[in-house]
Amino acid sequence: MKLNIKAATATKSSVAATILALTLVTAGVAHSEDVGTITAGKLLVGSDQVYPPYDYLENGVTRGLDADVMAVIAPKLGLEVQFVDTRFANLIGGLQANKYDVIASALYVTAARAKVVDYIPYAKTGGSLMVRSDDDFAPKKPEDLCGKRVANLKGAAWVPELQKTSDKSCASNPIDVKEFATSAEAAQALLSRGADVVFDDAGVSKAAVVATGDRLKITSTE
Numbered sequence: 563m564k565l566n567i568k569a570a571t572a573t574k575s576s577v578a579a580t581i582l583a584l585t586l587v588t589a590g591v592a593h594s595e596d597v598g599t600i601t602a603g604k605l606l607v608g609s610d611q612v613y614p615p616y617d618y619l620e621n622g623v624t625r626g627l628d629a630d631v632m633a634v635i636a637p638k639l640g641l642e643v644q645f646v647d648t649r650f651a652n653l654i655g656g657l658q659a660n661k662y663d664v665i666a667s668a669l670y671v672t673a674a675r676a677k678v679v680d681y682i683p684y685a686k687t688g689g690s691l692m693v694r695s696d697d698d699f700a701p702k703k704p705e706d707l708c709g710k711r712v713a714n715l716k717g718a719a720w721v722p723e724l725q726k727t728s729d730k731s732c733a734s735n736p737i738d739v740k741e742f743a744t745s746a747e748a749a750q751a752l753l754s755r756g757a758d759v760v761f762d763d764a765g766v767s768k769a770a771v772v773a774t775g776d777r778l779k780i781t782s783t784e
Contacts, residue, residue, distance in 0.1 A: 599663045605641040606662035607632050610650040612744045613715075614769045616668040627765075628666040631684055649743050651717030654679060668763060670719035689720055690767035691782040692760040694752060700781040701759060708732035713748035713757035716741035720761060745770070753777060 600606055609617040609628055617626045624645040636643040646662045653665045657679060671681050691701045701707055704720075704727045714721050721741060728737035740757055742748040749770045751757040760767070760778075771778050 599641065600660055601644075603640075603642060604644050605632070605636045605639060605664065607643055607645050608648045608653050608656050608662040608665045609645050609667040610653065610744070611645065611647040612746055613650065613668060613766060614773075615765050616763075617666075627685070628668065632664075632666050650715055651741075651743070653717070668765075672719045674722075675719075688764045689761060689782075690764040690780045692749075692752065692762065692767045692770065692778050692780050693758065694755075695777055695779045697758075699758065702782050704737075704761070705731045707737045707759060707761075709735040709737070710758040711738040711740055711756070713740050713742055713751045713760045715745050715748060715762060716743055718762070724761060749774065749778065 607628075609624065611617045611619050611624055613626075615626055616628050617624065619625070629643075629645070632643045632645075646656070648656050648661070648667075650667065653667055653669065654675065656662060657665055665679070668685075668687070669675070671683060675681075691703075691707075693699055693701070699710075701710070704724055707724075708728070708731065712724065714724070718741075721739060724737060724739055728739065740748075740751070742751060745760075745762055745766050748757070748760050748762065752760045753774065760770075762770070764780075767778075767780050771780065
């Protein structure tokens, strides 16, 4: 099970084609009516805004890598960005229900997701294993997690892969795969000893280490 994977903007075929054509092929500014968004003049963006450093709120304003990417794309489409805060596990469902035009929330590219959304990759990141700083346990790879309680973001790409690793490599001592609505809740479960490890995006894990005053540490290598 690899820890490195691409993150991408996910959208529908028509919007994806327009974004590619007007932002990557041409250098000009499009007219908003050419895009066909849900709300005229606006690009509605689904994002989990409790997922720093990719998405977070600062004084009521959406910040992070995904916000920066959208701030470059939207003007080229002649559109104004409007973020729709959505928990990670519900992002694709919200796109399918026409609650927003695109997802920009460090959504990893997987074969299963590619069957229901169209991707425009824009970043490469990886997963990290994180434990309490006072713990001697130092897992380097998913196969080291047999018998451990592993906290994950609900809906994360690696959750089904982690379950496969458990079935294949930990049959006699399976991994206890736990899912939480937000990464912050997963980290809190680790701090409160309700979990032994957190499996999360590398950037998110680094942000958690800083946010907790180094009470957590990353043990895997990227």
